[in-house]
Amino acid sequence: MADKVLDPGPWTxxxxxxxxxxxxxxxLLSLYKDDQQGKFIFFKVIKLTLIDSAGGLGGYEILKFHDADPFLGVEVKFMDLPACQQFLESYSSGAVRQSISQHACRLLALAQEFTVETQLKAGTHVLDQCLDKLELCLQQIHLSQPERLRDEEIDQLEKLLRPPAQRIPSNCFRFQNKVFEDRMLTAADVQRFANGVGRQWKHVGRTLGRECGALKDTAIDNLAYEYAREGLYEQAYQLLSRFVQAEGRAAKLSRLVKALEDCxxxxxxxxxxxVQP
Structure with missing residues (x-):
């Protein structure tokens, strides 16, 4: 193979x-066209093959499948030169065919070995004829810019591959993609809130007051007046203490965190x- 091709600029x-x-x-053509489950399985075969041959999940995307009877065409857009180069090297060595065969045999539960004929084209150029010239192949792929966005059908297949969203137990809540146990606010929570909220305590109070009758605007103004001499810490402390007293067991950590996010x-x-930021 030719030496590695380096290009620091954007490449597609x-x-x-x-x-x-x-x-x-x-x-393969009938499997993809006539069988919805078969279509998904074949799409998964191609995705796994690209992961194997292009070095991971990034640097490329499947745009469309083409009916090129008797062939089934897979149009791939490359957005990363190293990923395209690695794919070409895998294709030249036969690793792409081997990967397709292995994944198809496993996912289709075939009793016999699965073999496939392949051809790689960039525009009108058949790259199989010049695989020993890596730079030329990369140039032909680069010159063959995609003419379409990703097909809607491919979007739907991609969604099917995503893992289902994690179900959060009723006694938990999500914050920054992590799950925390929901619990009643503690004295330590009230102190941390009062130490950190500063002049925003009224804003948080009004946000909590949307679902807490004890924290209406007049009550917040009264707290500000009553504890003006003690300062911001005491005003914030009394605000959250009143929330806990009024809401009882419903004064949950999740409600305070949501109010802080909103503010x-x-x-x-x-x-x-x-949580470490």
Missing amino acids: GCAVLFLQSLCPDVN KLTSLAESILD
């Missing part, structure tokens, strides 16, 4: 991988939850 290109099954019991006080929420 497009190639189409054509596939035809050599197994009499498997017609753009994420760092204070992190402090109360002992």
